[in-house]
Amino acid sequence: MEEKHAQSVEEKPAQWEPRIVAFLCNWCSYAGADLAGTSRLQYPPNTRTIRVPCAGRVNPLFIIRALMHGADGVLVSGCHPGDCHYLEGNYLARRRFALLKSLLEYLGIEEGRVQFAWVSASEGGKFAQVVTEVTESVRKLGPAQRLVRAREQEVAS
Numbered sequence: 001m002e003e004k005h006a007q008s009v010e011e012k013p014a015q016w017e018p019r020i021v022a023f024l025c026n027w028c029s030y031a032g033a034d035l036a037g038t039s040r041l042q043y044p045p046n047t048r049t050i051r052v053p054c055a056g057r058v059n060p061l062f063i064i065r066a067l068m069h070g071a072d073g074v075l076v077s078g079c080h081p082g083d084c085h086y087l088e089g090n091y092l093a094r095r096r097f098a099l100l101k102s103l104l105e106y107l108g109i110e111e112g113r114v115q116f117a118w119v120s121a122s123e124g125g126k127f128a129q130v131v132t133e134v135t136e137s138v139r140k141l142g143p144a145q146r147l148v149r150a151r152e153q154e155v156a157s
């Protein structure tokens, strides 16, 4: 494990910046991101946001595909438990995420590349903090190559 991490750090190009895809629930986390912006809170500009109606709408394949197509990390963020506008979407997302973690581990994706967080519309500060933590965690891991290479081999064959 230690050796694998050391290897990915060595492969980092000098100007490399993590690319993180953030799936944000429209009702809470996206609004939290908006609040962080309007409050002029500082956080790393490494995320590309995809607004989804609910965290429960995020199919685990979206996450795998993001990693296959060059994302170094993925954040899924939705309403706090009990606050989902579709009642149970965030519980569904949490269950899926727990299962996906085992699959990612099996595929050799390091823990920390894919993260899940609850952020409400009033938590601009928390959103900025979550994005900062996710960015730093992915930065430490280095570029995600594993699924990109698998995709390139698949395309070549």
Ligand code: FES
Pocket (backbone or CB within 6 Å): 025, 026, 027, 028, 053, 054, 055, 056, 078, 079, 083, 084, 085, 086, 087, 089, 090
């Ligand atoms: Fe936000 Fe479901 S509406 S997680």
